[in-house]
Amino acid sequence: MASSETAAATDQHARGLASFLRSQMRNIAPFLTLIFLSAFFAFASPSFATIDNLGNILTQVSVTGIIAVGLTFVILCAEIDLSIASIANVTGIAVAYFTLQESYVNIANIPLPGAIAILLSILLCAALGLVNALGLTVIGIPSFIMTLAMMQIAAGISALLVRGQIAYKVPSLISTLGSSSIGGIPWIVIVAAIMLLGGHLVLTYTRFGRYVYMVGGNREAAEYSGLNVKLILGAVMIISAVCSGIGGMLGVAHFGSAQQNEFDTYLLDSIAAVVVGGTSLFGGRGGIGNTIVGLFVLGVLNNGLDHVNIDSFLKILIRGLILLAALVINVYAQRLREKAAE
Amino acid sequence: MPEGRQPILELKGITKSFGGVEALRGVDFALLPGEIHGLVGENGAGKSTLMKIIAGVHTEFSGRFLIDGQDTHFRSARDAHAAGIAMVHQELSVAPDLTVAENVFLGNQPTNALGLVQWRRMAREAGEQLSRFGIDVDPMSRLGDLPIGLQQLIEIARVLFSGARIVILDEPTSALSPPEVERLFATLRRLREQGTAIVFISHFIEDILRVSDTVTVFRNGRRVTETASAATSKGALIEAMIGRGGEALEHSYTDDLMLPRPSDNSVVLKVDQLSLARSLKDVSFEARAGEVLGIYGFMGCGQQELSRILFGKLKPDAGTLIVEGTPKTFASTAAARRAGVALVPESRRAMLFHQEPVYKNISISILDRISSLLLKPAQERDIANRQVEQLQIRPPVVGLDLGMLSGGNQQKVALAKWLTYPPKLLVLCEPTRGMDVGAKNDVINIVRDLRAKGLAIIVLSTEPETVLSLADRILVLKRGAVVREFKNEPVSKDRLLEAA
Numbered sequence: 026m027a028s029s030e031t032a033a034a035t036d037q038h039a040r041g042l043a044s045f046l047r048s049q050m051r052n053i054a055p056f057l058t059l060i061f062l063s064a065f066f067a068f069a070s071p072s073f074a075t076i077d078n079l080g081n082i083l084t085q086v087s088v089t090g091i092i093a094v095g096l097t098f099v100i101l102c103a104e105i106d107l108s109i110a111s112i113a114n115v116t117g118i119a120v121a122y123f124t125l126q127e128s129y130v131n132i133a134n135i136p137l138p139g140a141i142a143i144l145l146s147i148l149l150c151a152a153l154g155l156v157n158a159l160g161l162t163v164i165g166i167p168s169f170i171m172t173l174a175m176m177q178i179a180a181g182i183s184a185l186l187v188r189g190q191i192a193y194k195v196p197s198l199i200s201t202l203g204s205s206s207i208g209g210i211p212w213i214v215i216v217a218a219i220m221l222l223g224g225h226l227v228l229t230y231t232r233f234g235r236y237v238y239m240v241g242g243n244r245e246a247a248e249y250s251g252l253n254v255k256l257i258l259g260a261v262m263i264i265s266a267v268c269s270g271i272g273g274m275l276g277v278a279h280f281g282s283a284q285q286n287e288f289d290t291y292l293l294d295s296i297a298a299v300v301v302g303g304t305s306l307f308g309g310r311g312g313i314g315n316t317i318v319g320l321f322v323l324g325v326l327n328n329g330l331d332h333v334n335i336d337s338f339l340k341i342l343i344r345g346l347i348l349l350a351a352l353v354i355n356v357y358a359q360r361l362r363e364k365a366a367e
Numbered sequence: 368m369p370e371g372r373q374p375i376l377e378l379k380g381i382t383k384s385f386g387g388v389e390a391l392r393g394v395d396f397a398l399l400p401g402e403i404h405g406l407v408g409e410n411g412a413g414k415s416t417l418m419k420i421i422a423g424v425h426t427e428f429s430g431r432f433l434i435d436g437q438d439t440h441f442r443s444a445r446d447a448h449a450a451g452i453a454m455v456h457q458e459l460s461v462a463p464d465l466t467v468a469e470n471v472f473l474g475n476q477p478t479n480a481l482g483l484v485q486w487r488r489m490a491r492e493a494g495e496q497l498s499r500f501g502i503d504v505d506p507m508s509r510l511g512d513l514p515i516g517l518q519q520l521i522e523i524a525r526v527l528f529s530g531a532r533i534v535i536l537d538e539p540t541s542a543l544s545p546p547e548v549e550r551l552f553a554t555l556r557r558l559r560e561q562g563t564a565i566v567f568i569s570h571f572i573e574d575i576l577r578v579s580d581t582v583t584v585f586r587n588g589r590r591v592t593e594t595a596s597a598a599t600s601k602g603a604l605i606e607a608m609i610g611r612g613g614e615a616l617e618h619s620y621t622d623d624l625m626l627p628r629p630s631d632n633s634v635v636l637k638v639d640q641l642s643l644a645r646s647l648k649d650v651s652f653e654a655r656a657g658e659v660l661g662i663y664g665f666m667g668c669g670q671q672e673l674s675r676i677l678f679g680k681l682k683p684d685a686g687t688l689i690v691e692g693t694p695k696t697f698a699s700t701a702a703a704r705r706a707g708v709a710l711v712p713e714s715r716r717a718m719l720f721h722q723e724p725v726y727k728n729i730s731i732s733i734l735d736r737i738s739s740l741l742l743k744p745a746q747e748r749d750i751a752n753r754q755v756e757q758l759q760i761r762p763p764v765v766g767l768d769l770g771m772l773s774g775g776n777q778q779k780v781a782l783a784k785w786l787t788y789p790p791k792l793l794v795l796c797e798p799t800r801g802m803d804v805g806a807k808n809d810v811i812n813i814v815r816d817l818r819a820k821g822l823a824i825i826v827l828s829t830e831p832e833t834v835l836s837l838a839d840r841i842l843v844l845k846r847g848a849v850v851r852e853f854k855n856e857p858v859s860k861d862r863l864l865e866a867a
Contacts, residue, residue, distance in 0.1 A: 230741055230742055231740055231741055231742060232734050232735065232738050232739070232740065232741070232742055234742075235727070235731075235734060235742055236734075238723075239720060239723070239727070239731055242720045242722055242723060243716075243719070243720050243721070245717050245718075246716075246717060246718045246719055246720055247731075248680065248700050249678075249680075249700065249710060249712055249717055249718035250700075250704075250718065250731045250732040250784065251678075251700045251701050251703065251704025251705075251709075251732050252700070252701060252731070252732075253699055253700075253701035254699075255699065256701075309720075309722065310722070
């Protein structure tokens with residue numbers, strides 16, 4: 026995104042700096058928020074601005090980051106996916122379900138070789154994404170409702186697999202990526218970074234990425250340009266589900282257990298990361314760069330609130346207020362941009 | 368005009384301009400109680416502007432506005448409504464999810480002392496009103512479940528029975544079937560007897576002549592004539608609308624234009640017995656390579672639906688499309704594009720990305736030809752630059768957001784996106800609408816170039832000039848059916864209007 030934004034900037038020198046800044050409000054505001062929050066916590070707590078703590082923040086946002094990659098595609102198309110956390114959960118549980126557990130784990134599971142367990146789990150989340158895609162494009166159910174149903178369906182599959190029990194073992198590849206480090210850097214951070222980078226490359230440099238922006242920018246025009254809009258919408262729903270599934274598998278390894286409802290907070294966190302970062306809820310504007318800033322805002326906020334002495338119940342309220350502020354900026358930025366374009 | 372009756376509404380010397388352009392110039396207009404007053408004129412002649420002044424939509428104008436002989440100035444549409452003026456707009460404005468009865472009483476449902484809606488009374492009264500109108504429907508059924516024509520009748524009924532003294536109907540018959548038109552006319556005549564004054568705007572001159580007492584003709588913002596309907600004819604009205612020997616620009620259209628001998632090039636598209644609900648009935652035609660086929664008809668004649676079917680956006684109920692000998696059913700617009708069909712719809716907003724740069728707007732429909740996986744921005748810009756140069760798009764900066772361009776240049780971009788790899792069949796809806804003369808000529812030249820390159824081109828328009836200036840062969844579409852084909856014969860604007 027960054028390169029095309031700057032190219033646009035040089036082309037539009039005529040319209041003046043003020044108007045340019047207004048049109049870039051959605052990219053600037055989240056960045057300023059991040060700087061402000063970091064400065065505030067660094068000032069309020071000596072333990073915040075340390076290398077160790079930076080590592081903590083990175084690790085804490087990794088699972089959210091992996092899930093948010095796919096969600097960014099969905100929101101860029103002006104759709105929403107509420108089933109991300111449930112799909113993450115069921116995929117994490119599935120990969121444990123296909124792994125041999127210790128004898129004290131009371132689950133009637135099906136142990137399989139690790140590679141096959143991982144493959145089956147990815148197929149599972151892709152299949153759930155495909156159901157979302159078909160509901161949205163073939164039947165025409167709005168994504169908000171379709172994925173709300175999928176949220177329940179995926180939770181239901183999770184419940185049937187673990188039946189209230191907890192599984193611990195996952196294939197060794199997953200447990201390595203989820204819970205160990207290389208050269209002091211946690212693998213999960215590396216995976217998140219690679220996926221974010223991959224998402225960015227796809228959105229910026231591929232034909233598919235361009236289609237995502239165009240479908241989000243003006244769906245009717247995309248259709249009148251002869252794009253297969255349904256195919257693109259279907260694809261983003263599957264991408265979202267697969268990213269969620271990967272996040273879920275690594276998350277289970279990271280937490281050390283697979284159980285019902287363990288990803289519930291990731292739904293809101295992922296949506297917040299994408300939107301706080303400045304990706305437009307109306308589609309067509311934003312990108313992975315924005316999502317990364319959003320992840321850091323969220324990570325710094327969650328982590329920083331632990332470093333200052335604050336009522337842990339108040340934390341929830343503060344997070345809500347920050348999210349509200351971001352939504353206001355998001356909608357406002359859209360309006361400013363439209364004004365700047367006139 | 369019969370003597371002795373005081374006009375219920377009188378306008379004197381009305382002038383109204385939009386940004387320096389005069390839409391109305393010194394127009395006088397009087398409406399008598401118990402009169403059906405027909406209004407005719409071409410698109411942009413000033414009919415709608417005048418009606419919007421009467422209905423309180425436009426409040427800034429110069430001239431006198433008298434109701435019952437009293438000088439009046441409406442500040443809003445509410446004021447007009449309070450003065451007993453009601454208008455039915457051309458576009459349907461009903462609440463499809465509410466019941467028929469609720470729609471009839473929209474805004475003034477009968478309530479009891481507690482302010483609760485009296486459903487039974489509302490349903491009964493709505494049923495009575497509608498049956499007086501010859502409409503037999505269950506007042507409690509959902510309006511959206513009824514056919515469009517019936518919905519339109521119900522909307523008209525709502526306005527007619529609102530107790531208004533002055534009722535303005537803008538193109539009320541375009542979506543109605545012949546028996547529905549009869550019912551509407553019967554009701555209008557009944558209201559006339561009760562003293563209601565009715566203004567009836569229509570492109571269908573036969574309808575105007577049948578139902579109205581007086582006809583006023585508008586041309587270029589002026590009232591040209593006002594005559595008793597019984598004393599005029601369709602031909603005379605069309606002549607007055609176009610203005611023989613009037614402005615030089617219109618000159619060529621009043622003269623007969625000779626259409627060339629039909630081309631015997633290969634048939635690119637054959638349309639066979641296409642039907643769609645109430646919009647199209649058994650439409651058949653052929654489009655040939657190197658030929659521009661014009662399809663002319665009034666608003667609502669089915670053009671829009673036809674163009675959407677050709678591009679795979681709508682599915683016909685019956686009939687086939689045969690592209691270069693192969694029958695096709697387009698599952699999507701993408702399928703139509705792959706088959707070599709391109710569409711430029713009448714609304715630029717519908718096909719362009721205003722917040723994206725020009726080059727992305729141009730390259731979007733050919734991306735799959737220039738890149739399989741990775742984008743090639745340099746090549747995209749090259750292609751766009753070539754198109755910008757060829758079509759003389761201004762300013763010639765492909766990185767500029769499309770929204771910064773003028774309407775005419777946006778229209779050129781809309782064409783440019785199909786021209787890098789020209790399609791076999793190019794469907795253009797209203798290609799010159801709302802353009803200044805220079806931009807219009809540019810578009811006309813572009814279309815002629817494309818014809819010379821062997822494209823089959825279909826131009827659909829509600830403006831006779833557009834069709835006449837472009838087409839080699841002309842079909843006239845009327846209420847969803849092809850009623851006339853002009854080929855290898857003289858054609859003129861009045862002949863087209865006569866046929867439609």
